[in-house]
Amino acid sequence: MKRIFFPCAFHAENRKKLINLLPSKSLALVFSNDRMPRSGDLYFPFRQNSDLFYLSGIVQAKTILALCPAHPQPEYREILFMLQPDAARETREGHRLTGEEATAVSGVKTVMDVEHFRWMMDDLACSSDHIYADIEENVKRDSELRTFDLRAAGWLKSRFPLHRYGRLATLTAQLRFVKQPEEIQMIRSACEITRTAFDRILGRTAAGMNEYELEAELTFEILRNGATGHAFPPIVASGKNACVLHYNDNNRMICDGELVLFDFGAELAGYNSDCSRTIPVSGRFSARQRQLYEAVLRVFRNVRAIMKPGMSIEQINLQTRRFWEEEHVRLGLYSMEDLRRQDADKPLFRKYFMHGVTHTLGLDVHDVGDRRQPLQPGAILTCEPGIYIPEEGTGIRLENDILITPSEPIDLMEDIPVEPDEIEERMMTRIIEN
């Protein structure tokens, strides 16, 4: 995997901030992701646990970070437990970090064999009253796997049943919610790569192409610009496929007169971007397509304008409902009278807009942060209204990544064309050039 390093001071500073949130005599433990089996002897590309990356910069499986700030022996206050170098395995699997390299990346001076974790725990636990274990917490996580964090927590609780246990993830989430300048810069760079990929699409989309050909164009531009890869499986949805929110079969011939919805983004050094655009394959919007597109664009601007400190994701979604009700009535999808009579449990706007308008973005594409928590300067969120009308075979979504500031929000994707005139103009030059 291509690696872009943060200075080790970034990770050291993150550890310091985390320690300040812990009660005295605490031990914090953070576990790497597992190497996930694919089939036979193959594995999926390794992706590090976001908290472990944030606190150490180490991108290697079977790694544990232990923080024990009150330990009487200073060399045990920060320890990385890692796989040891093994020449034969490295010939097959690639380089493993040496102790010195791990220290250079993370700033953690003590690096031990991960095999020694269990017996070192006897010592670390004796110097601690609290054990804060980092368990992945995400309301939408749906997995039956016993991942490394769960296996380790199970073992800890049986070996040290009388310690007081705490959830480290709630504390790392507080820190990760507000991005630091280095993180904002990394996301800006990811957005810049995403822009070049969209530029390429504008120049190449044509009727008669298959969706996967455009996926290949996105992938080409994202990889050749040095991104780690896609932030998530990209969506290239033509015609009615755009009404399936997470469609990514990307395997349909695109017909003249249709719209194509793209939802994609580059990942750079663990940090993600997330962009949606919808373009007319012919290079010109039909009157109806433009009418719908402009409605989405107005809602996009209205929502972006209210993304300010103090507002929560929940409040932004409530406001978005008002914006959409106004637009839907204007588009003739339902009337004011229908609105007055609507069933409170089944609001009418949900028929054409059935997802949240925003989510946090960072080391995870759907990043940490509670939907009821007020936004703070430094938070980064998406703004992604859409309209989906299966009866018309049309789905439109527009999505930019927005930095919250003390005053006006900053659109990190301001450079990515979104005005319908600009989209048409850019696509027309394509047709002339070809």
Ligand SMILES: [Mn+2]
């Ligand atoms: Mn998104």
